[in-house]
Amino acid sequence: MPQLKKTIAVLPGDGIGPEVTGAALQILKDCAGAFGHTFEFREFPFGGSAIDKCGEPLPHETLSGCRTSDAILLGAIGGPKWEALPLGTRPEAGLLGIRNELGLYINLRPIRLRPALRGISPLRPERLADCDFEIVRELAGDIYFGEHSLQGAGGQARARDVADYSAGEVERVARYAFERAATRRGRLTSVDKANVLATSTLWRQTVSVLAREYPKITVDHLYVDNAAMQILLRPAQFDVILTGNLFGDILSDEAAALAGSIGLIPSLSAGRPDQPALYEPIHGSAPTLAGKNVACPLGAIFSATLMLRESFGLTAESEWVESAVDRALASGYRTTDIAEPGSRVVGSSEFTQAVRAELRKAPVQEKSQRSGAS
Ligand code: IPM
């Protein structure tokens, strides 16, 4: 069984971030122990807590610690405490800053329903059937990174945000989405607003040209308003959805609702091969839940399993954790956000302990065989 040594930068962030990353770290430590890997965790300040501690949301020490790690695990950032700060100095600026500094232009958000949780989806079972897709969101361009200005006050105030894409920026993320679709069901849906926006016209042209290099992939293009509707009407039509930064932010929250809770969805942000990938749940810092032991740790735990698979190639380890989660859910354990009538609603830490108890039950023999086969 190959034994790996990896360094993981941990950025707990704000609100529920420290609680959910704490849960994911326990699971990663269990995994390392069971499979004989060595994971070294290095924690750094980030977001609002870094503003409080160091005066800025992305301190130099945090950025250089991330650069020299094999992967990054992030909790969540932001909160009311920092909302009055000017836009470019808020916790969110740290998140955009790290995406930019590490060249993280790909953001993958898998929308996978857990078998035991199908009942908590707001969609009826017949509409939900076979729903399993991934959103590839462009993460380093678009209106997020164009010029922002807000001038004047009151009735005289004026604001603008510039959306900007180059063909190269579209192509590099589209390529990833095509490759991803090739490993799945071979369908790519590119989402834009090409009936109105110039950036979307470029987006559609670039994706269409690239499609000629991938003759085995079936490509279609949807306007974002229609895509938002189709995600609810017939989610099973999607395999890989490729879209820009702003549309991807919005559609991924909508798609997360299909799974039953935004607390369940992980993400991978990646880019240049010489830089580590960053893993984070797509939920926010949920300040009203912080410190109450009620947050759902699954978005962070699934971010850890995504890391095991995508950054370290540890497929068997990732499945070992995910199947333990499924067994804990099947036994009825739930955090409040994913509770159903009759389920055992427990605190965040008790839920994590239930998953860890399932991990301990998983036979060692089976683990090493599966690891050897991967
Ligand atoms: C996300 C978040 C961020 C984004 C915020 C916190 C800046 O909503 O990762 O989806 O808009 O990208």
Ligand code: MN
């Ligand atoms: Mn978002």
